[in-house]
Amino acid sequence: xxxxxxxxxxxxxxxxxxARVVSHRPGGPLRRLTRALAPLPWIxxxxxxxxxxxxxxxxxxxxxxxxxxxxxxxDMGSAGWKNFTRLFAEADLTSVMVRTVxxxxxxxxxxxxxxxxxxxxxxxxxxxxxxxxWALIAPWAASVVMTTLVFRWMLDxxxxxxxxxxxxxxxxxDFNGTGxxxxxxxxxxxxxxxxxxxxxxxxxxxxxxxxxxxAVPADVYEAAKLDGASAFRTYxxxxxxxxxxxxxxxxxxxxxxxxxxxxxxxxxxxGGPGNQTATTTIFMYTTQQTNIGEAAAMSxxxxxxxxxxxxxxxxxxxxxxxxx
Amino acid sequence: MTTQTAxxxxxxxxxxxxxxxxxxxxxxxxGLAGGAYLIAIFFLLPYLEMILTALRPHNEIxxxxxxxxxxxxxxxxxxxxxxxxTNLRVSLEIAVxxxxxxxxxAIPAAYYTARRNFRGKRLFLLLVLxxxxxxxxxxxxxxxxxxxxxxxxxxxxxxxxxNAGFNMAFAVxxxxxxxxxxxxxxxxxxxxxxxxxxxxxFRVIIPLAMPGIVTALIFTFIAAWNEFIVxxxxxxxxxxxxxxxxxxxxxxxxxxxWQHLFAGSVIATIPVIILFALIEGKVVSGLTAxxxx
Numbered sequence: 075x076x077x078x079x080x081x082x083x084x085x086x087x088x089x090x091x092x093a094r095v096v097s098h099r100p101g102g103p104l105r106r107l108t109r110a111l112a113p114l115p116w117i118x119x120x121x122x123x124x125x126x127x128x129x130x131x132x133x134x135x136x137x138x139x140x141x142x143x144x145x146x147x148x149d150m151g152s153a154g155w156k157n158f159t160r161l162f163a164e165a166d167l168t169s170v171m172v173r174t175v176x177x178x179x180x181x182x183x184x185x186x187x188x189x190x191x192x193x194x195x196x197x198x199x200x201x202x203x204x205x206x207x208w209a210l211i212a213p214w215a216a217s218v219v220m221t222t223l224v225f226r227w228m229l230d231x232x233x234x235x236x237x238x239x240x241x242x243x244x245x246x247x248d249f250n251g252t253g254x255x256x257x258x259x260x261x262x263x264x265x266x267x268x269x270x271x272x273x274x275x276x277x278x279x280x281x282x283x284x285x286x287x288x289a290v291p292a293d294v295y296e297a298a299k300l301d302g303a304s305a306f307r308t309y310x311x312x313x314x315x316x317x318x319x320x321x322x323x324x325x326x327x328x329x330x331x332x333x334x335x336x337x338x339x340x341x342x343x344x345g346g347p348g349n350q351t352a353t354t355t356i357f358m359y360t361t362q363q364t365n366i367g368e369a370a371a372m373s374x375x376x377x378x379x380x381x382x383x384x385x386x387x388x389x390x391x392x393x394x395x396x397x398x
Numbered sequence: 399m400t401t402q403t404a405x406x407x408x409x410x411x412x413x414x415x416x417x418x419x420x421x422x423x424x425x426x427x428x429g430l431a432g433g434a435y436l437i438a439i440f441f442l443l444p445y446l447e448m449i450l451t452a453l454r455p456h457n458e459i460x461x462x463x464x465x466x467x468x469x470x471x472x473x474x475x476x477x478x479x480x481x482x483x484t485n486l487r488v489s490l491e492i493a494v495x496x497x498x499x500x501x502x503x504a505i506p507a508a509y510y511t512a513r514r515n516f517r518g519k520r521l522f523l524l525l526v527l528x529x530x531x532x533x534x535x536x537x538x539x540x541x542x543x544x545x546x547x548x549x550x551x552x553x554x555x556x557x558x559x560x561n562a563g564f565n566m567a568f569a570v571x572x573x574x575x576x577x578x579x580x581x582x583x584x585x586x587x588x589x590x591x592x593x594x595x596x597x598x599x600f601r602v603i604i605p606l607a608m609p610g611i612v613t614a615l616i617f618t619f620i621a622a623w624n625e626f627i628v629x630x631x632x633x634x635x636x637x638x639x640x641x642x643x644x645x646x647x648x649x650x651x652x653x654x655x656w657q658h659l660f661a662g663s664v665i666a667t668i669p670v671i672i673l674f675a676l677i678e679g680k681v682v683s684g685l686t687a688x689x690x691x
Contacts, residue, residue: 110517116510117522119503120566127563128529131540138543192437200431208675209438212445215674217624219642220663224444226649227451227656233462235447249462277441278685285682323686334535336627341646355535359627362539370539377536384531 138370157371166349174353181271181332189279197287214277222341231255260350263343270338279324286320452660473661482662485644495558496622500569508573530567534628552638561622569614572684576610613677641666
């Protein structure tokens, strides 16, 4: 796979492209003004879109978290920190937050481990490799809503394909009973939600790791072989370290996606029964139906978590590149 | 095994590895391929079940067999009577609208940042990077408040704007890479031949960057087509629900019309998977471009 060059975010020095702009020597203030405004027609539409769709909601979210709204949605003036104190007084909040951590850690860890194996396998030469790789695209391209709906259907306690299969294995004793209604029990429901989340995350992760594996030069393996390293040893001390940048990026994108994941839990259990399968994202959504100020407070907390992930990642990647 | 003498060990090793290289490759390849095919089939199973359920006759929908006795292709025809056609049209409007908007704003921005250095370029690219990191889910309350202020609840335009805004980053990264890889000389030759800068962009640059544009187009289309939470929050009436929201609204109902639900899902999913297969090779680099050094 060709490594595409990405725009140099840090690059501010005059490049070769500058020559054309400066061809008419910077003269009076008017010329300098036109030069400063020259990029506008090109980047203003994109900037405007970002400001309107991404930045504005962030501001609105923070604003809403400090406002008091009546149950009908009327603005009743400033609420100070009331939305936050009410949020933190929620009896379910602690368990929801713990569950969110379990959710993110479990899904991302299992996804990364499985994807490492699948990527290693799909990187080998065998007939039909292209077709096999294409099959993996399906859960990545399909909408998570549709995939989750199929899983809900397959987990139907009366005739779901998975339940029928588990019955044949002898795991499920009778149909329509408590044993077969896996989505009614918070523990088994949450496990299945983790399963579906892993299922839809593995394809992208595998592809990202495959791109990383293909970037490893062949002569490195040749050298390891000459040194008499075993396949396992080569994997541990050659492949994994070289794969670290790809692993890091894939892990970050997964943490973001899984933390923000909404349709899986929403479609399978809706966070219930009684918030017992809810993550902070689901909790924010259900709160929004009754108290938008408190929901905004929850999303501010979520937002803080997202900022922490981004900063952690940037630090890790800098540290990573400094080491190279 | 460890007690063997060194020369014997050294002699045995090359022989063993040569043998390992000569005879088992076939067996090893068969094993590898078998494992890979199993994994591939595993990831296709839910979509196979989706198709099978869509083809189940109404009276077999609660049967416990994996395969129906009869196939009811009529489900794909009756589905248009259920009103799903409207939702399909809404999904299409949102996807086409956001894709057009993304290309309209991302092409000039990606071209200019790939070709020129200017004050604020760094800030602009940082802003793009931020939009890629953030997802609408995290700020859904803010999005809801904003579009309520603008009285744009139940408006397809609101969904077009939000989907375009959150998917623009991918298009900017991928197009930036393509524009940056086109030699300046080609463009300058066109200008010497009498093209304006904008004319050169349309006649020379855009045709050369076509693979990148197609990738951005398909990616944005699929992302907008599959989007769920924003549409769930910003649409309230059945006529403005895209397919994803409509499909999940079936779930709350007492008796779910599963075969039609999955007939709709098949229509919504299979073309998207095929489209995605066309750009598969370029998606990872676009998704990770902003975050790799």
